Amino acid sequence: xxxLTHNMLSCNIKGVTKGFPLSIEVQKLDTKxxxxxxxxxxxIIPKLEWKAFHDAAVSVGLxxxxxxVDPVMLEYTEFLQKFHHALLEVHLExxxxxxxxxxxxxxxxxxxxxxxxxxxxx
Amino acid sequence: xxxxxxxSLIRSFSSMPxxxxxxxxxxxxxxxxxxxxxxxALHAHVDGKTGSELQVEVDESSLCHYxxxxxxxxxIANINLVARHPEVYEPCDDSFALVDALLADKVHxxxxxxxxxxxxxxxxxxxxxxxxxxxxxxxxxxYIATDISSxxxxxxxxxxxxxxxxxxxxxxxxxxxxxxxxxxxxxLLVFNPPYVPTPEExxxxxxxxxxxxxxDRGRTxxxxxxxxxxxxxxxxxxFYLLTLxxxxxxxxxQIMKKKGFASRIVVQRSTEEESLHVLKFWREDVRDIxxxxxxxxxxxxxxxxxxxxxxxx
Numbered sequence: 556x557x558x559l560t561h562n563m564l565s566c567n568i569k570g571v572t573k574g575f576p577l578s579i580e581v582q583k584l585d586t587k588x589x590x591x592x593x594x595x596x597x598x599i600i601p602k603l604e605w606k607a608f609h610d611a612a613v614s615v616g617l618x619x620x621x622x623x624v625d626p627v628m629l630e631y632t633e634f635l636q637k638f639h640h641a642l643l644e645v646h647l648e649x650x651x652x653x654x655x656x657x658x659x660x661x662x663x664x665x666x667x668x669x670x671x672x673x674x675x676x677x
Numbered sequence: 678x679x680x681x682x683x684x685s686l687i688r689s690f691s692s693m694p695x696x697x698x699x700x701x702x703x704x705x706x707x708x709x710x711x712x713x714x715x716x717x718a719l720h721a722h723v724d725g726k727t728g729s730e731l732q733v734e735v736d737e738s739s740l741c742h743y744x745x746x747x748x749x750x751x752x753i754a755n756i757n758l759v760a761r762h763p764e765v766y767e768p769c770d771d772s773f774a775l776v777d778a779l780l781a782d783k784v785h786x787x788x789x790x791x792x793x794x795x796x797x798x799x800x801x802x803x804x805x806x807x808x809x810x811x812x813x814x815x816x817x818x819x820y821i822a823t824d825i826s827s828x829x830x831x832x833x834x835x836x837x838x839x840x841x842x843x844x845x846x847x848x849x850x851x852x853x854x855x856x857x858x859x860x861x862x863x864x865l866l867v868f869n870p871p872y873v874p875t876p877e878e879x880x881x882x883x884x885x886x887x888x889x890x891x892x893d894r895g896r897t898x899x900x901x902x903x904x905x906x907x908x909x910x911x912x913x914x915x916f917y918l919l920t921l922x923x924x925x926x927x928x929x930x931q932i933m934k935k936k937g938f939a940s941r942i943v944v945q946r947s948t949e950e951e952s953l954h955v956l957k958f959w960r961e962d963v964r965d966i967x968x969x970x971x972x973x974x975x976x977x978x979x980x981x982x983x984x985x986x987x988x989x990x
């Protein structure tokens with residue numbers, strides 16, 4: 556699971572108001588090189604919750620993502636490359652995502668988060 | 678293929694898709710065994726020959742006949758690279774019809790430049806992989822695929838990897854866990870639902886049953902999806918939905934019309950008894966610009982028939 560995916564997920568248990576961002580529990584990380592596509596990065600920025608992305612990057616050991624993003628940064632290749640790496644190349648292979656409100660743990664297995672809810676959570 | 682050539686697999690004639698899903702419903706093991714046999718036979722024949730065209734005939738059960746033809750410019754998933762698992766629905770007529778619909782609308786899709794594409798119920802990964810391939814690497818789009826089955830999610834990941842395509846795969850019920858963050862931003866939504874009419878209690882159960890069991894009129898899961906489409910879709914969003922006649926596609930279009938969506942049939946695939954429709958929906962206040970004859974970009978299989986008519990008229 557890439558941090559991009561993490562940024563799109565929230566806890567939807569009945570009664571939870573925001574359920575975002577889910578904190579990341581890391582058991583195993585993997586890095587997979589992927590093609591650098593600046594257009595994709597520029598497209599995706601407006602859709603990201605940047606603070607959540609920043610915090611997620613820190614939780615997987617990446618400390619070079621700025622706390623705030625400025626459109627000017629998109630002109631700098633160095634920034635785009637770090638952004639690219641954190642967003643798309645680092646994969647949480649094993650671990651969990653944890654709801655900030657309920658503490659509910661959503662397992663991540665073989666790189667896939669499992670967001671299925673139990674009957675009494677719907 | 679043994680010689681590494683890219684080939685396409687086209688069902689030259691076939692059982693009806695609902696029967697394929699229904700077949701699973703009746704007795705999954707023998708059906709899967711047969712499908713496995715078909716696949717094995719196919720590989721054996723292909724491996725033994727280098728010709729550009731060959732036929733593989735299935736024995737007395739005669740579920741379907743396959744033809745393998747070269748397609749060097751292929752831009753959808755290669756059926757031979759699609760991962761398989763006994764608990765995961767293999768690509769069949771319904772999957773092919775959906776991909777045909779996307780191919781038929783390819784020019785339109787490229788023009789719209791979707792930045793977020795979502796497939797619900799990705800199963801083998803054939804459709805999301807095909808979508809990502811046909812949109813091309815430079816599209817700058819994000820692809821998300823969900824499935825209620827963790828095995829399907831794994832199979833989809835394998836299929837994606839085999840084709841060198843990236844997508845985010847999430848195990849969930851429809852879009853649970855994604856709906857808040859994706860609200861209003863899905864530009865392309867694709868759904869091949871469990872559409873076979875079944876007893877209600879079979880819907881969403883564990884294993885491959887979830888891939889076909891659609892409850893009353895096959896509409897239970899479809900209707901759950903219809904209820905959330907409006908909140909997910911962006912202003913330029915397109916929604917491709919596969920349905921069976923038994924699902925009452927006309928009524929589905931009426932339901933969507935009330936939510937402000939226009940619709941059309943992109944692909945209609947008829948067999949003797951039944952027919953599949955791939956319906957396409959878009960927000961009525963956004964003009965549909967697909968009517969530019971781009972269907973000719975795909976030399977679709979002969980059993981397909983396109984209809985541009987709204988069938989409720």
